[in-house]
Amino acid sequence: MRGVNVSYFVRRIGMFVLVIFVAASFNFFIPRLAPGNPIGAITSRMGQASAGIENGQAMFEAYRQRFGLDDPLYVQYLKYMGNTLRLDFGESLSAYPSRVWDIVGPAIGWSMGLIGVSVLLTFGLGIIIGALLAWKGTPELVRALLPMTMFGGVLPYYLLAMLLLYIFAFTTRLLPMNGAFDSGIPKGLNWPYISNVISHAILPASSIILTSVGGWALTMRSLMVNTIGEDYMLLAEAKGLHRARILWWYAVRNAIPPQLAHLAIALGHVVSGAILVEIVFSYPGLGYQLYMSIVNSDYTVIQGITLILAVSVGLAVLLIDLIYPRLDPRVTYVAESSG
C-alpha cells in the first residue's frame, strides 16, 4: 500500500489491540467503582411494579450468585475478558434473561441510521459552507447568508430539539413528535414504512445537523484559507482553469484530508448516539440504552456498549490512519531512503 510498509502496519495493528485491551479493562472496573449496584436496581424496579418483595435479602443473594457477582473481582475480570474475546457480553442484569446483544443490536441500527446519516450530512454541508465562505468568488449574497448556519452552534442539542419540536411538531404538526416510526405501521422494506421512518428522523437529525454544521464549516474555512495561499493555486489560476474547477478540484480537495480524520472519529462515536436528542424525540438509539444501563447499574450492557464504542472509534482511526497516504499523497509512513 502506498505510504505504508509492513512494519508500520503491524505496529499500528498492535497499538489498536492494546488500546482495545486497555479500554476493555477500564470498561470492567469503572462501573464497579460507581455507587449503586445492579441487583439493587433490579429490586428497585420490582418495587416500581409493586411486586411483593418480602424476601429482599434472600433474593438479592440468589441473583448475585446467578450473575457471578459474588465471585472475587479477578475471577469476574477473567471471565469477562474471556467472554469479550468471543464477543459474548452475557445476560443483561436489568433486563434478565435477555442477552446484551438483544438490547444493543436493535439500538445500533437506529443510532447508525440517525446519527450516522446526520454526521455525514453535517460533514458534507460543513465542507461546502466552509469552502464557500473562504472562496473569494462566492457571491456576496451567499456569503452574507452562510454565517447564519453558525447560529445553531450556539444552542445545545436539547434546546434546539425542543424548539424544532415546538415549531414543526407541536404547532404546525408538519412532522411527527416522537419515536422512530408511526404507531402500528407494518414494518418492512416498503416505501410507506421507509418514508415514515425518514419523516420521524427529520427533526432529530436536523437538531444534530444545525447545532454542529457550524463547527465543521469554520474548520473547513480555516483549512481553505491555508490552501488558497498555496503556489499550486496560483499556478492553476495562471493556467486559466475554470474557477469552479480551481475551487473544488484544487482547493477543496486538498483541504479535505484533515477533515476526514475528524469525520472518522465522529463516525466512530455514532454508536454512542446522541443521548439527549434520543430522549427528547423518544428515539430508540444506543445513547438512550447506554444512559439507562448506567442508571440501572447494568454492568453487562454498559460493558457491551462502551466496548463497541471503543472498538468502533479505534477501528475508524486505524482505518483512516492506514488509508491516509492514499488520500493525501504528501503523507507517508515509509522512511525515505537516503542517497
Place this chain on the structure above:
Amino acid sequence: MSVVRMRWLRIMTALTVVAVVLVACATPAAGPGQPAAAEPAAATGEVARKDILVVPSNVNIPAPDIWNPYIPGTFILQGMNQNMMEPLFMLNYETGNIDGWLAESYEANEALDEWIVTLRPGTEWSDGTPLTAEDVVFTIELLKEYAPQLNWSGAVQQWVETVEAVDDRTIKFTLTGANPRFVMENLAGTTSQAIVPLPKHIWEGQDPVTFKNEYDEATGSPVFSGPYVVKSFSSTEFVYKRNDNWWGAKSGAFNLPAPLEIHRPWVADQATAQQMLVNNESDVGGGSSPSTNAALQAQNDKLIAYTDEPPLGWIDPCPRMLTLNSTVAPWDKKEMRWALSYAINRQQIVDVVNEGAGATSNFIFPAYEALRPYQEAINDIVAPIGEFNQDKSRELIESQGYTLDAGSGKYVDASGNPLTLDIVLPPFMEPWARMVAQQLNEVGVDAVLRILEWGVFRDQTGRGQFTAATQWDGCGSVIEPWFGMQRYHKKWVNPIGTPGTEYVDNTNNGGRWSNDEYSALIDQMGALPLGDPQVTELMKQAVTIWVDELPDIPLVQTPVFYLWNTTYWTNWPTKDNNYVQPPGHWQHFLRQLVEIQPAQ
C-alpha cells in the same frame, strides 16, 4: 470524470433526495384540539383512531419480548399488568371493597389460617383453554418451589403451607399461621399488582427463572386471561388487540372493552406527552401541577381532570415524608426529630410546591374515605405533627446542647461543628425537598440536598446508608391501618449496609427505628380480622408511641393530576364517577377498560 468529482456528485444527489423526502413526508397541519387528522388511520392500518385507546408510557423497554411477570425486574407496566394479566380480586380504594375479578368470592375459617377462594364460572385463557383451580394451584406451588428467585415468592413461602384444588373452581389455601389479610395483600394487592395465575398448560416444565414466555403469533403466546392480547411490540411501542372471545364478556361478568386496540407508545419527554394529549394523539395523561393541567385544558376543551375542586387531583396512597436514619446521631434522639417537624411549614409546601393542591399530612395515611374513621380516631394524637412552630424547634435543638452561631446563623455543637442534615432524594422529589431544606435552614439547621439517580437512591436508602431522605416510606394503608403501620415494625430493621425489605418503591422501616412496645401492638393488630373494633384501640396506642418517637416526619398528601381526553373515550374514573381508582399503570386499569365508552 474524476473520482473526487463523482463523490461530490453523489453527496449532492443524496442531499437533494433527502430534501425532497423531507418535503414529501410532511403531513397536513391540524390545529390543537381538533381530532387527529388522517395520519393516525394511515399509521395504524385498518383500525381507526376512534377505536384505539392511546396511553403513552415514559418507559423504554430495552428487551421487549419478555412476558414473564415473576422474574425480578421484568417490566410489566408496558400493558402486561394493565391489559393482559388478571388478578383473582381487586382492591377498590374508592369503595373500600375487595371486588372479585377472576374469582367471585373468598371466605376464611375462624382461625384465619384456611382460606377458600372460588373462581367465577367460565374463566378462560386467551387461547381458549379453561382457567381452573389447577392453574391457581400450579402458580402458587411454582412460586413456593422457586423462592426466593421470583416476585411474590417470599410472601407465598412465608404464608402458604399447602394449596389444593377442591374442584375446578375452588381453591383451598392452608396457611402457616393466622393471616386476616391474606387475600387483600396477596390476591387483591394493596396497590398496583397482585399475584396472578399462570396457565399451567404453557408453563409446566419451564424454568420460571429463565422462561421468557415470548411472543408467538402462531400459538397466541404470551397467554394470559385478560381482555387484550399482543398484536405487535418493540422497545418503543406495544400494541394490543382486543380478544373478542374474552371470558369476562362471554360469561357476562364484565362488559367487553370498547377499544379495539390499545397503543402504548414510549414518550420520553413529558412535554411531548402532554402535547400529544392536546393534539388528540393520546387519551390519557396529565400535568405536573394544577396550572399545567389548566394550560393543557385551555388548548383542548375535551380534556377533563379528575376533579376541578380541591384537592385538585387524585390523592396518591403514599404521602411524602422526611425519613431520618434513627441510627445516625443526633437524629437518633426524638427531640431532634421533633425539632425538624416543628420547623416544617407544611401548608407552605402545599401552597407553593403543590400550588394549593392536596393537603398537609400528619401521619402515614392517605386521605381516603375508607381510612377516615381511623384517621378521625387519631386526629388528636397526631395533631402536634402538623404544628409549625419555629420557636419550639429552636428550643428543642438548644436543649440538646446546640447554640446558634451568630455569624453563620446556624446551630453548632460544643465543639463548634455545625448542625448539618444531608438529605438524599431522587430527582422527582426535588420540589418538596428543596422547600423542606429551605425551611430547616431558616431555623438554623444546615440542611443540604443531594440528588441521586433512582437506582443509587434506592440502594443507599435501602441499606441505611443515609442521614435523611425525602420519600414515602409509610404508605401501604388504603382501607385499613395495619399495613402501613407494620412497616415500622422492628422486624424489618436490617444492619446498616444490608438491603432492606421493600414495598412499593421503598424500604420497610428504612429509617431503622426499633421499638418493642410498638412492634408488639402491631403484632396484636395484625392478628385481628379486618374491621375488628379492637383494631382501632390498638392502633391508637401504637400511634401514640409512633408520634412520641416520630421515626418518620410526614409532610404532605400527594396529589396526582390526571387528565383524560374525551374526544374518543368517555366515562373515565373522575371524582364524581369514582368506580375505581384512576392510575393508568395499575392492574385496576382493567376495570377502566371495561367501563370506558366510545364518544363517537
